[in-house]
Amino acid sequence: MPLPPFSKLDRPQIRSILDRAISRRFDAGTTVFDEGAPACSFYLLLDGTIRVVKTTPDGEQVTALHIPAGQLFGIAPAFRRDTYPATAIAASEVVTLCWPASLWDQFVSDFPGFGSETYKTIGDRVVEMNNRILEMSTQHVEQRIARALLRLVNQSGKKTTEGIEISFPITRQDVSEMTGTTLHTVSRLLSAWEKNGLVSSKRKKIIVCDPHRLVVLGGA
Amino acid sequence: MPLPPFSKLDRPQIRSILDRAISRRFDAGTTVFDEGAPACSFYLLLDGTIRVVKTTPDGEQVTALHIPAGQLFGIAPAFRRDTYPATAIAASEVVTLCWPASLWDQFVSDFPGFGSETYKTIGDRVVEMNNRILEMSTQHVEQRIARALLRLVNQSGKKTTEGIEISFPITRQDVSEMTGTTLHTVSRLLSAWEKNGLVSSKRKKIIVCDPHRLVVLGGA
DNA sequence: CGGCAGTTTGATCCCGGTCAAAATATGTGG
DNA sequence: CCACATATTTTGACCGGGATCAAACTGCCG
Numbered sequence: 122m123p124l125p126p127f128s129k130l131d132r133p134q135i136r137s138i139l140d141r142a143i144s145r146r147f148d149a150g151t152t153v154f155d156e157g158a159p160a161c162s163f164y165l166l167l168d169g170t171i172r173v174v175k176t177t178p179d180g181e182q183v184t185a186l187h188i189p190a191g192q193l194f195g196i197a198p199a200f201r202r203d204t205y206p207a208t209a210i211a212a213s214e215v216v217t218l219c220w221p222a223s224l225w226d227q228f229v230s231d232f233p234g235f236g237s238e239t240y241k242t243i244g245d246r247v248v249e250m251n252n253r254i255l256e257m258s259t260q261h262v263e264q265r266i267a268r269a270l271l272r273l274v275n276q277s278g279k280k281t282t283e284g285i286e287i288s289f290p291i292t293r294q295d296v297s298e299m300t301g302t303t304l305h306t307v308s309r310l311l312s313a314w315e316k317n318g319l320v321s322s323k324r325k326k327i328i329v330c331d332p333h334r335l336v337v338l339g340g341a
Numbered sequence: 342m343p344l345p346p347f348s349k350l351d352r353p354q355i356r357s358i359l360d361r362a363i364s365r366r367f368d369a370g371t372t373v374f375d376e377g378a379p380a381c382s383f384y385l386l387l388d389g390t391i392r393v394v395k396t397t398p399d400g401e402q403v404t405a406l407h408i409p410a411g412q413l414f415g416i417a418p419a420f421r422r423d424t425y426p427a428t429a430i431a432a433s434e435v436v437t438l439c440w441p442a443s444l445w446d447q448f449v450s451d452f453p454g455f456g457s458e459t460y461k462t463i464g465d466r467v468v469e470m471n472n473r474i475l476e477m478s479t480q481h482v483e484q485r486i487a488r489a490l491l492r493l494v495n496q497s498g499k500k501t502t503e504g505i506e507i508s509f510p511i512t513r514q515d516v517s518e519m520t521g522t523t524l525h526t527v528s529r530l531l532s533a534w535e536k537n538g539l540v541s542s543k544r545k546k547i548i549v550c551d552p553h554r555l556v557v558l559g560g561a
Numbered sequence: 562c563g564g565c566a567g568t569t570t571g572a573t574c575c576c577g578g579t580c581a582a583a584a585t586a587t588g589t590g591g
Numbered sequence: 592c593c594a595c596a597t598a599t600t601t602t603g604a605c606c607g608g609g610a611t612c613a614a615a616c617t618g619c620c621g
Contacts, residue, residue: 175475178560183478185471200464201457206471237421243463244420250470251405251426255395257477258403258521262577292599301478306577308600324586324599340398482609512567526609528569544567544618 124191125242126165129234138228138235142218149290153195153209153217160197160205162219166190169215170277170289174208174298184299185253186246187212189277193239198225213289257301260340265300266310267339270320274329283321284330292325344411345462346385349454358448358455362438369510373415373429373437380417380425382439386410389435390497390509394428394518404519405473406466407432409497413459418445433509477521480560485520486530487559490540494549503541504550512545 127135142165147153153164156175171194173186185207188194197205220228229236256265270287278285293304293311300307311327314320319335321328329335347355362385367373373384376395391414393406405427408414417425440448449456476485490507498505513524513531520527531547534540539555541548549555 175471177475177479181479183475185474197464199460200467201461202464206468240419241421244417244422244426247420247463247467247470248422248426250467250474251395254405254470254473254477255397255403257474258518259397259401293601294599303578304600305579305602309577309602312601322600513569514567523610524568525570525611528567529609532569542568 124165126193126235126238129238130232134232138232139218141224142220145217145219147211147215147217149211149213149215151211151215153211153215154205156205156208158205160195160203161222162195163193163198163222163225164195164209164220165193165218167216167218170212171215172210172212172295174210175206176208182298183301184295186249187273187276187299192242196225196239196243198222199239199243212291262300262302262306263310263338264340266296266302266307267335269296269299270327270329271332271335271339273327274332278329281328284328285332286326286328290325291327296327344385346413346455346458348458350452354452358452359438361444362440365437365439367431367435367437369431369433369435371431371435373431373435374425376425376428378425380415380423381442382415383413383418383442383445384415384429384440385413385438387436387438390432391435392430392432392515394430395426396428402518403521404515406469407493407496407519412462416445416459416463418442419459419463432511482520482522482526483530484559486516486522486527487555489516489519490547490549491552491555491559493547494552498549501548504548505552506546506548510545511547516547 127138130138144167145164147169153171154160154162166188168190170190171188172184173188173194175183175185177183188209195205195209197203256268260268273287273291274285277288279288280286293307296307297304311320311322314335315322317334319329319331319338321330347358350358364387367389373391374380374382386408388410390410391408392404393408393414395403395405397403408429415425415429417423476488480488493507493511494505497508499508500506513527516527517524531540531542534555535542539549539551539558541550
């Protein structure tokens with residue numbers, strides 16, 4: 122099963138890339154790198170989920186993005202940035218591969234498919250960020266939260282008997298940081314939704330039981 | 342004066358790029374390309390300002406970005422997208438160069454500096470979008486509008502005797518679409534600011550008289 | 562001068578933030 | 592296994608920023 126960044130490469134090429142990687146593990150809640158730190162490495166997420174977070178001058182946090190297993194992250198080198206633009210936190214226990222930033226250009230020029238595939242995933246993220254901006258400008262809190270949950274289950278949902286479960290621990294606070302609201306509002310909404318059988322949630326755990334009705338709430 | 346995308350190239354290389362361009366002019370308010378249309382060309386903005394707009398299913402518009410003269414835009418090919426992710430509208434009369442999308446890869450591989458310079462400006466835009474998301478999540482309307490005006494004057498401000506003037510026609514409605522508010526709120530705020538000598542505005546025209554106090558309003 | 566596009570201003574309403582406190586899990590050490 | 596400390600969630604009461612509704616006003620262009 123080839124990972125997206127390598128899908129266009131043959132075995133010896135992949136081997137040559139992997140040989141130069143070192144592997145690192147992070148506990149849930151640990152930060153992989155900090156906003157503003159020198160971008161000395163880029164990473165491939167083998168297992169777990171990464172939360173990409175920005176912090177305002179006064180300490181408020183906003184979650185920009187969640188990255189599912191299989192994708193590259195910390196790819197500041199692709200933008201010729203010498204510093205990470207956001208903080209990466211392990212949302213669950215996480216396993217990564219990791220290369221020195223200096224290898225980026227080499228990979229891009231040596232392995233044609235590598236560049237095109239990764240620039241494609243960057244494109245996807247740009248589109249996603251655009252959608253976030255659009256949502257934040259036009260949608261109400263209820264719709265934003267509905268969509269945020271849907272994004273999470275689409276990206277890293279696990280089927281269970283009750284519905285689709287978000288595969289990493291996530292608190293009301295986390296959801297509020299994804300949607301620009303407060304944990305109180307999120308809690309109220311989830312309670313209401315639970316009453317109607319839309320979702321089922323325990324502590325740090327959210328299961329979407331009726332994705333279709335959530336889509337409707339999120340606005341066609 | 343070399344344009345950013347060409348700053349690392351020598352004369353004959355630039356010539357070779359320009360020779361393959363065709364030049365196009367657009368009237369103010371005209372759309373250069375539409376969201377969702379096949380991305381058959383990419384552009385260099387020689388003169389004027391481009392407004393990048395997304396439209397919601399129900400017709401509301403959100404301005405994602407303004408692009409000042411000298412930058413590339415419509416660079417969907419850089420992301421391997423076959424369709425434009427947003428609409429580009431001429432905010433003023435606009436002159437562009439334009440190449441078929443098929444040339445992108447050729448330029449990137451033939452002219453090393455071209456790729457690195459453009460990926461750098463993409464990086465800048467990603468950072469800017471991130472900041473937008475952060476603002477939208479944490480700042481109040483007043484702060485967002487203050488910052489939006491500051492961004493505009495930094496990027497395309499012209500010094501006048503009264504202050505710094507935004508160099509293209511811009512309405513209250515436009516500002517509201519940049520900040521996710523209503524033209525009413527923008528109007529009220531601008532009126533209040535005008536009373537305090539912060540700005541001076543005529544129809545479709547905004548002059549920032551006291552940038553420093555605006556910065557303060559926008560939050561350190 | 563009529564008409565449209567843009568702006569201003571007032572009145573009202575409500576979503577969702579803030580403040581406050583209690584209830585429920587989880588973990589920890591004795 | 593229990594008691595206590597801590598993290599997360601729930602719920603209620605209240606309030607205010609900014610949207611919405613409505614209407615008048617002001618250039619500006621043909």
